[in-house]
Amino acid sequence: MCCFSVNAKTIVFLGDSLTEGYGIAKKQGYVALVEKQLKKNGYVKVKVINASVSGSTSASAVSRLKWFLKAKPDILVLALGANDGLRGVNTKVTFENLEKTILLAKKSKLKVLLLGLRMPPNYGESFTQSFKKIYYDLAKKHKLAFVPKLLKGVAGVKKYNQVDGIHPNEAGHKVLFKNIYPTLRKLL
Numbered sequence: 001m002c003c004f005s006v007n008a009k010t011i012v013f014l015g016d017s018l019t020e021g022y023g024i025a026k027k028q029g030y031v032a033l034v035e036k037q038l039k040k041n042g043y044v045k046v047k048v049i050n051a052s053v054s055g056s057t058s059a060s061a062v063s064r065l066k067w068f069l070k071a072k073p074d075i076l077v078l079a080l081g082a083n084d085g086l087r088g089v090n091t092k093v094t095f096e097n098l099e100k101t102i103l104l105a106k107k108s109k110l111k112v113l114l115l116g117l118r119m120p121p122n123y124g125e126s127f128t129q130s131f132k133k134i135y136y137d138l139a140k141k142h143k144l145a146f147v148p149k150l151l152k153g154v155a156g157v158k159k160y161n162q163v164d165g166i167h168p169n170e171a172g173h174k175v176l177f178k179n180i181y182p183t184l185r186k187l188l
Contacts, residue, residue: 008045009188012068013052014061014101015079015115018150018176020052022167030168030176037181043188049073057083058097065101069108075187076105077180079115079150081134085123091130098134102142111187114139115150115180145187147180 013019013031021029035048051068053060058080065076078101084094098114105112116135119128139146151168153175154160160172168176 008047009043009075010047010049010071010073011075011077011184012049012065012071012073013077013079014064014068015052015077016056016083017052017054017167018082018117019077019079019115020050020054021173022054023162023164024168024170024173026050028170028173030173030180033173033177034181034184037177038185038188041185046188047071052079055083056080057087057089058094058101059084061097061101062104065104073110075113075184076101076110077113077115077184078102078105079117081131082117085117085119085127085131088123088127091127091134094131095134095138098138099142102138102144106142111145112142113145113147113180113184113187116146116148117150118155120156145183147183150176150179152179 019031026032031048031050038046049068049071051064061080081094102112114135119131121128154168154172160168160175162169
């Protein structure tokens with residue numbers, strides 16, 4: 001297999017504990033699995049930066065992206081908002097924070113992959129639907145590459161989560177990898 005050295009790319013993942021890999025070895029997290037698979041597929045010069053921080057909300061997204069623009073990334077994978085939802089932040093505020101981040105990324109000529117998140121049903125139908133809509137509306141408005149549900153096949157499935165029932169275990173991260181990899185690879 002030939003190596004695609006001309007495809008040297010830098011990818012920044014901006015997320016929270018789900019993307020940071022809370023509770024598992026970092027090399028087992030879905031971000032590390034993405035980097036490993038890209039290199040296996042011939043993208044030998046790809047650089048993957050996991051700029052995710054446990055507990056972070058969309059409020060910190062713009063300032064964190066500004067910091068990581070120093071690395072001259074080509075692609076932003078945006079996976080924030082879960083902690084906003086769990087804290088009951090108004091969905092309009094989350095939308096605005098994510099949109100500001102997307103606009104900064106586009107201004108900086110980055111391709112953006114938006115990863116959709118959901119709230120558990122106990123937050124009420126109105127809130128959960130409004131929260132889900134954030135991601136669909138942003139993806140449509142800004143014509144983004146989009147994975148509607150990062151935790152598809154993982155959320156609520158005991159065998160794929162740690163004891164807390166919120167954070168994916170190593171097996172769960174393998175599912176997250178499968179959920180996003182095909183869409184991300186198309187951006188290269």
